[in-house]
Amino acid sequence: MGAVGPKPTWWQETALREEYMSLDDARPSSSAFFSGVEGESDASRSPAAAMLGLLLSQEQYLGIETMEGGRANQSGDASNSIFSGVQLPVTLNWQDVVYKVKVDRGEKVILKGVSGCVQPGELLAMLGPSGSGKTTLLTLLGGRVAPTSRLTGSITYNGKPFSSSLKRTLGFVTQDDVLYAHLTVMETLYYTALLRLPGTLSRREKAAQAEAVLDQLGLTVCRNNIIGSALVRGISGGERKRVSIGQEMLINPSLLLLDEPTSGLDSTIAARIVSLLWKLTQTGGRTVAMTIHQPSSRLFYMFHKVLLLSDGNPVYFGKGSDALDYFNRIGYSPEMAMNPSDFLLDLANGVSANEETLEEKAATKQVLVEAYRVHLHPLVSEELTTLSKQFKEQGSEQSTRKMKQEWSTSWWEQFEILLRRSLKERRHEAFSKMHLIQIFVVAIVVGVLWFKSSDNITDQVGLLYFVNSFWGFYPAFQGIYTFPMERTMLTKERSSGMYRLSSYFMALTAGDLPMELVLPTCYVLIIYWMCGLKSEAGHFFMLLSSILFTVLVAQGVGLAIGAVLMDLKKAITLCSIFMLIFMLAGGFFVQNMPSFISWIKYISFNFYSFRLQLLSQFSQHDTYECGQETRCLVADIPSVKVVGLSDAWLAVVVMFVLLVFYRLVAYVALMRIGPGKK
Secondary structure, eight states, rough: OOOOOSSSOHHHHHHHHHHHHTTTTOOOHHHHHOOOOTTOOOOGHHHHHHHHHHIOOOOOHHOOOOOOOOHHHHHHHHHTTTTTTTTOOOOOEEEEEEEEEEEEEEEEEEEEEEEEEEEETEEEEEOOOOTHHHHHHHHHHHOOOOOOOEEEEEEEEBBBOOOGGGGEEEEOOOSSSSOTTTTTHHHHHHHHHHHHHHHHHOOHHHHHHHHHHHHHOGGGGGSSSSSOSSSSSSSSSHHHHHHHHHHHHHHHSSSEEEEOOTTTTHHHHHHHHHHHHHHHHHHHHHHEEEEOSSHHHHHTTTTTEEEEEETHHHEEEEEEHHHHHHHHHOOOOOOOOOHHHHHHHHHHTOOOOOSSHHHHOOOOHHHHHIIIIIHHHHHHHHHHHHHHHHHHHHHHHHHHOSSOOOOOSOHHHHHHHHHHHHHHHHHHHHHHHHHHHHHHHHHHHHHHHHHTTTTOOOHHHHHHHHHHHHHHHHHHHHTTHHHHHHHHHHHHHTTTOOOHHHHHHHHHHHHHHHHHHHHHHHHHHHHHHHHTTSSHHHHHHHHHHHHHHHHHHHHHHHHHHHHHOOOOOHHHHHHHHHHHHHHTSSSSSSOOOOTTTTTGGGGHHHHHHHHHOOOOOOOTEEEEEEEEEEEEEGGSSSSHHHHOOOOHHHHHHHHHHHHHHHHHHHHHHHHHHSSOOO
């Protein structure tokens, strides 16, 4: 890359930007701007356009050529290009938006009368200090309103309010990259394509779309690398952000919303991301809005519009190139050459010339808010009114078009895809060394302690209750982690209407079955003959079946507690209490409970599972040697008598009811998370 000379000052950049924006006819096409279309030389551009190209493009510096990849673009297949035109352009308007949330003592106002719009082909940047309401506004524009909050004002899309069908044309990229750590880049995009692309496409076509996005975002080099996390080494932060954007670009969204996509990235990677977003608006007719904390001057001049917020109040809305002139007219201008976004953020924080105290900063903010209401709010309202009239007069097909189907894929397809994804993501932990060592060591210890204990009936009963208790605690505490660890992913994917909650729930719980069923089977195989239990096959399979039944019910307890609380510390504490109560009320430790609390045993799954395990080894007529030439009934042993050696089918029915009940509780609890159909 050749030398570009000294960097112009901020006021020179402003002048060049204004000249460039005013020369619509002379402006190079977006493809020429990014790719250098043949026949468009630097000499043919205006001086402003040439200088802006030096300031903002610099393909090699920004890495656009890398992002675009090669194969997909060279193929000329527009249908698989993320830069192809959208089917339904969206104009996003919001007017006098006031947003309040409930707090301990009343309500807190987050947004205070914010208005604005962004049209197809425009890139809007929302600026403001932390806590100014940027992310809240972006979330509201994405149709994600908390049920306990209160929203007034209007938010429309092509003149219509938000609807579930709009989710199919809306992409939302959260600030945190919510991705599965152990899936590869290609697997992540492929499963997203299978779930979000229309059912009219074959799986091969969906895979081709994922390949195209992978290629055009410059992710080919890391396609087989896992995503990674804070504890697992994976791809870089910039690559992770591009994967998040790629997930949304798969559906070719008309409206793309991004929450601080450059947060935590270096200036070069940030420039690549914003340049990509700029190109998406220019070549596809997309509407793009993003929050950004502190963009560089190079990035600032790539924004078509800027919204500046201060404590939930708008203090500027308009072209980024006009911002400094506006604040200069109302008496605020930088004392030295500086990044325009730094100057705007200082103003939003109330920081001006010699103002240092909190009172002076608050006064500055109030002046800026009042100036906005006097000078800018009428202009914004006029623009919104004009756009609203246009949509009403047109009654266009664009504003009323509906999606053909509610879901992109059927229930069974969603279940199958989610199950495969769950198995791949959790394959690293399903049969980890620690799990295997834990089960193997416990089994060996149990086998040694109860070795050949068939002659001692008391030891045999104690063995069965220990097995019953262990396989109650272990799966319950494993189940606790399932939904709290999945909460952010579930919120993200349900908010985008990716799948039904029921298909997700069934796939996730089914994905746990290999670990939950294979490990107990191995455990029983180790201890059964070491401990001298009855050697007949029927007795073995009865005990194994009862233990597996216990595992499924106990897992349901963990799933329910985890889903209700969604807090691991609280869930572990509550689960410990529940499991101890169930274990103590299971009939082995206490045979004569006070009448006012004796009902607990009837809701304890340990009580019924213990009965089934006793029945796998004993019958009502079995006896044991209880003295010299004296035999007693096994059924008369105190701990056995409390549980009983009859009504096996009743125990099975109650266990089945508990199995369904706990999972139903977990499912209902998950319905709180994310909007959409269940």
